[in-house]
Amino acid sequence: MSNLLRAEFFKLFKSKAFFICTLSMVGATIIMILTYKLLAVLYTPEMLDALSAQMEGSGLTSSGSEVFMTTYNTVTILPLSFTGNSFQLLIAIFTAIFVAGEYSCGAMKATASKGYSRMSIFASKFISTAVAADILVIIGLISTVIFATIIFGFGEVPSGFASDMALFLLVQFVLNLGVSSLFVAISTLVRNMGGCIAITIGISSFLPMILSLIDLVIQKLLPDLLLSISSYWIVQVVAETSTLSLTSSLLTKGLVTGILYTLFSFIIGAASFQVRDIN
Amino acid sequence: MEYALQTKDLVKVFPGSYAVHHVNMNIVRGDIYGFIGKNGAGKTTMMRLVSGLAKPTSGSIEIFGSKDLNKQRKRMGCMIENPGLYPNMTAKQNLEVFRKTLGIAEKNAVEEMLSIVGLDDAGSKKVKKYSLGMKQRLGIAIALLGNPDFLVLDEPINGLDPEGIKDVRNLLLKLCREKQITIFLSSHILGELSKIANRYGIIKNGKLIDEFTKEELDLRCRRCLKIELEQMGNALKVLETDLGITNYDVLPDNTLRVFERLEDAAMINAALVRSDNLVKSIALSGQDLEGYFMDMIGGIDE
Numbered sequence: 001m002s003n004l005l006r007a008e009f010f011k012l013f014k015s016k017a018f019f020i021c022t023l024s025m026v027g028a029t030i031i032m033i034l035t036y037k038l039l040a041v042l043y044t045p046e047m048l049d050a051l052s053a054q055m056e057g058s059g060l061t062s063s064g065s066e067v068f069m070t071t072y073n074t075v076t077i078l079p080l081s082f083t084g085n086s087f088q089l090l091i092a093i094f095t096a097i098f099v100a101g102e103y104s105c106g107a108m109k110a111t112a113s114k115g116y117s118r119m120s121i122f123a124s125k126f127i128s129t130a131v132a133a134d135i136l137v138i139i140g141l142i143s144t145v146i147f148a149t150i151i152f153g154f155g156e157v158p159s160g161f162a163s164d165m166a167l168f169l170l171v172q173f174v175l176n177l178g179v180s181s182l183f184v185a186i187s188t189l190v191r192n193m194g195g196c197i198a199i200t201i202g203i204s205s206f207l208p209m210i211l212s213l214i215d216l217v218i219q220k221l222l223p224d225l226l227l228s229i230s231s232y233w234i235v236q237v238v239a240e241t242s243t244l245s246l247t248s249s250l251l252t253k254g255l256v257t258g259i260l261y262t263l264f265s266f267i268i269g270a271a272s273f274q275v276r277d278i279n
Numbered sequence: 280m281e282y283a284l285q286t287k288d289l290v291k292v293f294p295g296s297y298a299v300h301h302v303n304m305n306i307v308r309g310d311i312y313g314f315i316g317k318n319g320a321g322k323t324t325m326m327r328l329v330s331g332l333a334k335p336t337s338g339s340i341e342i343f344g345s346k347d348l349n350k351q352r353k354r355m356g357c358m359i360e361n362p363g364l365y366p367n368m369t370a371k372q373n374l375e376v377f378r379k380t381l382g383i384a385e386k387n388a389v390e391e392m393l394s395i396v397g398l399d400d401a402g403s404k405k406v407k408k409y410s411l412g413m414k415q416r417l418g419i420a421i422a423l424l425g426n427p428d429f430l431v432l433d434e435p436i437n438g439l440d441p442e443g444i445k446d447v448r449n450l451l452l453k454l455c456r457e458k459q460i461t462i463f464l465s466s467h468i469l470g471e472l473s474k475i476a477n478r479y480g481i482i483k484n485g486k487l488i489d490e491f492t493k494e495e496l497d498l499r500c501r502r503c504l505k506i507e508l509e510q511m512g513n514a515l516k517v518l519e520t521d522l523g524i525t526n527y528d529v530l531p532d533n534t535l536r537v538f539e540r541l542e543d544a545a546m547i548n549a550a551l552v553r554s555d556n557l558v559k560s561i562a563l564s565g566q567d568l569e570g571y572f573m574d575m576i577g578g579i580d581e
Contacts, residue, residue: 003382010379016367106363107376110421113330113359113431114380115352277333 001120004111008128017097018132021090025136028086029143036072037151073155074148075244078165081144082172082242085235089204091133091176092183096196098132099125099187103279104194112278122273126184126266133180134173141169164244171246171254175238178261182234185269191279208233234261281308282344283429283461284329289338291324291485298324300485301338306463306478308343311455313476314465315572321485322465323360326433329463330357342429353381356427358435362418366407370398370417373406374424381425392420397446411438419447423454430454432464436471444468448475469569481575489575502565503527504537504544509557517554522547536564 102108211230241254284306291299306312316322327333342351374389396416454460466472481489518524526538
């Protein structure tokens with residue numbers, strides 16, 4: 001297993017896709033911060049309040065009031081890094097290339113014939129992808145801190161900032177582990193790089209809409225049932241928990257969602273890898 | 280006799296068909312086993328089963344007499360279908376990945392393998408810029424990493440130029456001779472296979488229809504007069520007594536193979552007919568190894 005991990009990390013740091021995704025992460029962060037700068041320059045506080053209310057009302061964003069705030073600095077922008085799905089999309093695309101690419105180029109055959117158990121091969125892939133996703137997130141956060149500080153300044157550090165930030169990062173890392181796990185499982189099931197990227201984009205673009213439709217159907221059929229499936233979609237939970245003022249219920253929801261996505265994805269991915277032939 | 284590979288009633292079923300049908304294969308340690316069959320006959324599936332890429336539907340596999348296959352597969356080097364390479368990495372980096380995977384401490388193993396397969400000058404080139412032949416060589420280098428005792432190579436000379444084919448042939452022969460590596464290989468270039476292998480297996484529709492040694496094959500390919508008779512009658516007496524022929528054999532379907540006086544076909548025919556033996560056909564037979572394989576594989580189709 002340690003040999004497999006060593007090989008995985010070697011591949012990771014030689015992977016062109018990893019460096020492209022890392023650069024894209026930095027680029028997405030810069031675009032995000034420049035957008036805030038533009039908002040701060042163009043909009044008056046009254047206009048932002050009105051826009052925020054309008055967007056929340058139309059369901060376009062779950063955290064409109066936070067996006068359209070009037071004071072921008074590193075402290076206020078940092079939690080917002082996770083609200084858009086750019087982090088998750090990049091993790092998903094990288095995972096598709098890193099995991100499914102092994103099947104597409106046939107390298108998985110060479111690894112699988114080296115006498116390691118299927119479980120160790122899958123676990124090493126799972127761990128290395130999770131580490132890669134965390135590295136991407138850390139780079140996203142670091143670039144947010146750097147560029148937000150350059151453009152807006154760091155801002156006043158409120159009391160309890162360190163503990164709030166620690167909890168926030170814990171939840172975000174657990175949730176991003178869930179995201180990377182989900183896409184490792186999808187890549188293991190699909191085993192085709194092009195297919196995986198298409199599914200990734202499809203999931204990011206259409207799944208929230210499909211889940212909302214399912215919610216509507218459930219509400220229509222079972223009006224007494226207080227169930228919202230879309231609120232458990234991991235990207236939605238990432239956005240919900242993108243705040244330094246995490247309530248205990250939100251904290252629990254974030255951690256449980258991340259852990260469950262990780263566990264289920266591992267089980268499904270490992271079972272598929274264990275049973276299916278490698279082509 | 281020590282076996283590198285033994286399969287017992289090995290079966291692999293794909294929806295609607297047997298890819299491998301109750302195969303009992305025996306590869307003796309130190310042998311170069313040439314595996315022959317048409318496209319879709321089951322060669323690659325069989326190799327995939329042995330190397331652990333596919334799971335058998337039923338039956339068993341023993342490698343070096345053990346059923347602990349993962350442990351034994353660490354002693355194997357495989358290249359199945361096409362070499363599994365990372366196109367955006369250089370040849371050295373590709374080998375480095377597998378050096379780490381196998382936990383080989385010696386870093387010079389990479390250079391050594393590149394040199395063995397003749398890629399020492401192209402080690403820093405990205406694999407996506409390699410020709411098919413170069414990729415094949417690199418695939419072989421990866422299979423050779425870790426000094427395996429058993430090599431499984433599916434079409435290893437595909438795409439190689441004549442010089443490359445010769446190099447691979449010499450390399451495999453050297454590995455077998457000097458390191459006693461057992462080699463299980465398939466190839467469609469049967470003439471080439473016949474220069475390497477000392478034991479053969481023929482697979483057709485998933486069934487291993489024949490296994491034989493190089494000596495047996497040579498015997499089967501000898502030039503002879505093949506005489507097909509309506510009935511055996513007193514044909515053997517005619518051959519021995521009237522014509523003085525002793526070097527012949529009898530096949531089960533009333534066919535004689537005469538290995539001497541090959542130029543006297545007309546006289547032999549006349550002597551048999553005179554003694555009331557109805558000759559259905561008489562022909563000079565014998566072929567090179569490739570011809571024999573083609574007859575065997577193709578002939579069984581009818």
